[in-house]
Amino acid sequence: MEVQIISRESIKPSSPTPLDLKTHKLCLLDQFRNNVYAPRVLYYPLNQDDLSSAIDIDHIVSKRLQLLKQSLSETLVRFYPLAGKLTKNFSVDCNDEGVYFVEAVAKSLLNELLIQPDPSLRNKLFPVDGSQQRGQVAGAHVAKVQVTSFACGGLVICACISHTFGDGTSFSSFMKAWAATARNKTSEEEAIYTCPNYDASSLFLPNKDDLFHQLRAISNASYTRFFETGRFVTRRFVFDTEAIAELKDKAKSSRVQNPTRIEALSAILSRSIMAVLNKKSSSHRPTLLSHAVNLRTKARPPLSEYLIGNIVWQTNALCTEEEVDLDGLVWLLREAISKFDGDFVKNLQGVGGLLELSEAIKHEAEAYSDAKNRIMFSSWCTFGSYGIDFGWGKPIWVSCVGLDGSILEFSPVVILMDTRFGDGIEAWVSLLEEDMALLEVDKNLLEFATIDPSPLKLAKQQ
Template sequence: MTMEVEVISRKCIKPSSPTPLHLRTHKLSLLDQYVPPIYVPMVFYYPNQDTNLSPSDIISQRLQLLKQSLSETLSRFYPFAGKVKDSLSIDCNDEGIYFIEARVQNPLTEFLKQPDLSFINKFLPYHLDWSATPTEGTHVAIVQVTTFSCGGIVIGVYVSHIIADGTALSSFIKSWAAAARQSSTEEAALVCPKFDGSSLFPPTDAYPTEATMMDAVIPFFRTGKYITRRFVFDASAIATLKAKAKSSRVQNPTCVEVAVNLRRRAMPPLSEYCMGNFIWRATTLFTNGEAELEGLVYLLREAITKVNSDFVKSLELEGKEGLTKICNIVKDISGECNEVDFVGLSSWCNLGLYEIDFGWGKPTWVSNVGITSSKRVFMNNMIILLDPKLKDGIEAWMTSLDEADMGILEVDKELLEYVTLDPSPLGLST
């Protein structure tokens, strides 16, 4: 059966109370300037479990609740309701989040039985692909809510990376969900987002474009047709791999040895409700002789360990010193581009995404997007790691430029001992 997504309305959801005049301009931090200026997508899938009301009534009630609670949430997360002003700031003009309603004349379970990863893009704003670049005058955040004939709902969220990393985005969505549950005396009342990143990591109006994360890795990219596959490791496979990776140098390998959240590395640690970008890339070079799992994990652990509280302090320095450090790091990475193949990893694990309940239950699935494009995009040879609904596993979303390379992975006997390729989320959520 053919599945089509039909857009039925577009509007802006404004904050329930106006932003004070002294907060109307949000300054970006040095780390906000460093990240790639792209939109970060998250997609949440909620099948309908209510049999007391008709699907049409359920959809009507839940759409209204989502809009109202989003408006309330934006009064605290006010930069999300603004527009990009320039490379240094957000205009917090209360114009609102761009909100799209769409519908599908099929049940949601029909899609979830065997998801087409390339179709997920249709659950996100139609006029953007995930690598679109927010420019002056564009919305900071965009939401699309897609309803299904069964009463199921898919919530797709796009937020500009210059205002939020994965932790910040998940905190925003958690707060939205808490407002929808009307927990005004509990979580929703306690959440007080902080937008003071520019005071911790002062920006510079002379930030060179060649010192961004994007420009550091662009030399590694190639033009061609991209393909995405989803490799799922269950708890047993992760336990086995941890045992294989254990060594005298790394006695307690983790599920994720790839990303660094500076909130936890600062001294004192920063709250998850510090909005903006508090992430850094740990880089290492693998050679053929170090390709065994034990060696790879050791080199990753060594790279991550270098990003400590002293490193965070060095980025906090006023003036040229913090910028100079970033420029030197980017220069070192770019200098290797003609000699090595680039593989990027980013982790969305341990963000509590499967706990996000708007009042009708937790999501059956939380996904990234599938890339099937011939354009030059940021996710070439990129792996995004997510939690599955069942604990202690990993979903690895692999995007590769070369279909032939992906074809090799799909039939690799050693890999297939540990993973299931593109399993149904319905089977993983029991």
């Protein structure tokens, strides 16, 4: 697939940000995040059945691109930090420089990409800023967008925000607001989607003292000690409704009588990936299973889902057994997540937040010092990405960007996403190339999952 960059520009807010809002302080939880981008890619076909046979595809694409830019500009008035740049002082300079926006053209048809998606091709849809060093914080764009138009009139929108600024829930609030603005929704829907809450730094007080820097170093070390350098690849393992129901049934126990979809899938993927990692090392290696947990829903009362920032923390479950059943893994996960309750979130707030986080970080560093491997999970299943409609219909598919061919220092990563109609789950698994070669022939996993099926086939079946 040949993709040609047509333009690079900055989309600025349609009205200037007030002087008293020119600096956005990051909260305590943001301060532990590195500047990485987790793009979401939305695929929109032209849907010619609803149009005249004598359509001007170029004209339609041009109008849609203009609508995307104009509505983005209007949305940035409320999401003004996204139009700024990160600083080295744990803040955003809300300078209205704008969102980094790339317009690109693919000469092929969108269906050619969707019939049998190639993860390495998806990387051509990602908005790469050539002036930005990987991992650099100071001067980094908070948000990036690339819109790629195809010869058939289809559009692919790849958008992302810096993880230093916000989590997946924050990103979803922005995308929903952008889409609502494009559809010119001005009633209750706009009131819900376009009122971001920037109180995170008042709730979770930022800190710059010596203790904070020590904790950040410990936290970073707890991630990087598991990194492996090599060529990573990404595969989609898709679980349909029947497979998920069967897995939930197998994962039942007296301790967890009703496993969730996420728990059941996390269990089988953990078991299979651990088997691969143990086989490579020719010995059993204790493995840390890490899950990102949304703290908004754990607070009592719950925090607003429109609270902007990284209102998440990693929960860890250490698996020391060489062979463990699905129900045992579900129990480990359930127990780990239960530690994040209303008291935990409350104690992170205010002047004592750093000390509470200090205890948690130091405890985990000691408790899991024997772990040799780590598998990181993140669920995007509640983000509502398939409902993002800019005025020409909902996306036919939503994806991540694969790591294929990348030489990286990384841990095994699993991202869980809903299928189009929400009844199935796509597990995006990134592993070293030699490890993936073993995982993609794992009979226990393939009993329930299909590898890299066409999104078009899934849409037709559903």
